[in-house]
Amino acid sequence: MLDAETLRRYLLDALPGSEVELNDTTGTGDHFEARVVSPAFTGKTMVEQHQLVYAPLQPWLKSGELHALALKTYSPEQWKKLGPR
Amino acid sequence: MDPTLKAHFDETVKSHPIVLFMKGNALFPQCGFSARALQLLQPLGPVHTVDVLADPNVRQGIKDYSNWPTIPQVYIHGKFVGGSDILMELAERGELQDLVAAGGK
Numbered sequence: 001m002l003d004a005e006t007l008r009r010y011l012l013d014a015l016p017g018s019e020v021e022l023n024d025t026t027g028t029g030d031h032f033e034a035r036v037v038s039p040a041f042t043g044k045t046m047v048e049q050h051q052l053v054y055a056p057l058q059p060w061l062k063s064g065e066l067h068a069l070a071l072k073t074y075s076p077e078q079w080k081k082l083g084p085r
Numbered sequence: 086m087d088p089t090l091k092a093h094f095d096e097t098v099k100s101h102p103i104v105l106f107m108k109g110n111a112l113f114p115q116c117g118f119s120a121r122a123l124q125l126l127q128p129l130g131p132v133h134t135v136d137v138l139a140d141p142n143v144r145q146g147i148k149d150y151s152n153w154p155t156i157p158q159v160y161i162h163g164k165f166v167g168g169s170d171i172l173m174e175l176a177e178r179g180e181l182q183d184l185v186a187a188g189g190k
Binding site for chain 1: 175
């Protein structure tokens, strides 16, 4: 079980300069929704963007501490164009 | 992974503009996510479907090949695009048709 703040800090360390918004969807610390806007995503396909987010979380995903993460990812340019919706 | 299987996947994803690895087939999808993926893709052109339930080697193999843990999986012009969440998001943004239209460029 994780808390949103721990997860958020972890993602910010892995993806410097990002904007991370997290929502604990069940209140049980293992299902989260995340919106990540990161300069690291520029020029990447969506699957590459998601993989960049998942990579640092692998230990938690493997251990089952983190069960599900619904992801929305945007480069700053995409976010400016598409969000907030 | 098994080189024969890898070669088979290479060949499959290169031979068709849109390839969907799904549970069931286009007539009888066996999973809601697969059915949804199919619905999003079909308006964009012919979809070549591979039923992962038909062969356990393919079912596990495609996950290793794509380095992606779930089915369905979509390839457009030989390139791995993602699973059902990504597909839906791309469709919402209107970027899915761009990918197909781009012809892999």
